[in-house]
Amino acid sequence: MPHFIVEYSGNLHHRLDFQPLFKELHEYVVSTGAFPLGGVRSRAIRCDDFRVADGRSDFAFINLTLKIGHGRDMTLKQQVADQVFEILCRWMEPITNESYCQISFEMTELDPVLKYNKNNIHALFKSN
Numbered sequence: 001m002p003h004f005i006v007e008y009s010g011n012l013h014h015r016l017d018f019q020p021l022f023k024e025l026h027e028y029v030v031s032t033g034a035f036p037l038g039g040v041r042s043r044a045i046r047c048d049d050f051r052v053a054d055g056r057s058d059f060a061f062i063n064l065t066l067k068i069g070h071g072r073d074m075t076l077k078q079q080v081a082d083q084v085f086e087i088l089c090r091w092m093e094p095i096t097n098e099s100y101c102q103i104s105f106e107m108t109e110l111d112p113v114l115k116y117n118k119n120n121i122h123a124l125f126k127s128n
C-alpha cells in the first residue's frame with residue numbers, strides 16, 4: 001500500500017484510460033515525501049452490475065478509495081485527499097463535461113495491527 005482502488009460503472013469502460021490517472025496519482029503522492037514509490041499500487045475494477053439514481057442507462061459512477069498506513073498527521077492527510085480528489089475530477093472532465101456521472105473519493109487508514117505487508121520492490125527504489 002498505499003492502494004488506489006477505483007470502482008466504476010461498466011458503461012464508462014470504453015471512455016476511460018486509467019494509466020495517465022495512475023501515473024499522476026503515484027507521482028503526486030511520492031512528491032509529498034510521505035509515501036515511498038515502492039509501496040504505491042493502483043487498480044481499477046469495472047462494475048457491470050450497478051444502478052445509478054433512477055437507473056437511466058447513461059448515468060455513471062466512479063468511486064476512488066485510497067488506503068494508507070496509520071500514523072500520518074491530519075494536515076498531511078487532508079492535503080493529500082484534497083489533491084487526489086482534484087486530480088480525479090480533472091481526469092474525469094471529458095466525461096463530466098458531456099454526460100452524467102457521480103464521482104466520489106475516500107481516504108481510509110489501515111489498521112496498524114491487522115494489516116500485513118511483504119514487499120521486495122522497495123529495495124529497487126532505495127538510494128544509497
Ligand SMILES: O=C(O)C/C(=C\C=C(/O)C(=O)O)C(=O)O
Pocket residue numbers: 001002034035036038039040067068069070110115117118119122
Ligand atoms: O503501511 C502500509 O501498509 C501502507 C503504506 C505503505 C506500504 C508499503 O510500503 C508496502 O506495502 O510495502 C503507506 O505508505 O501508507
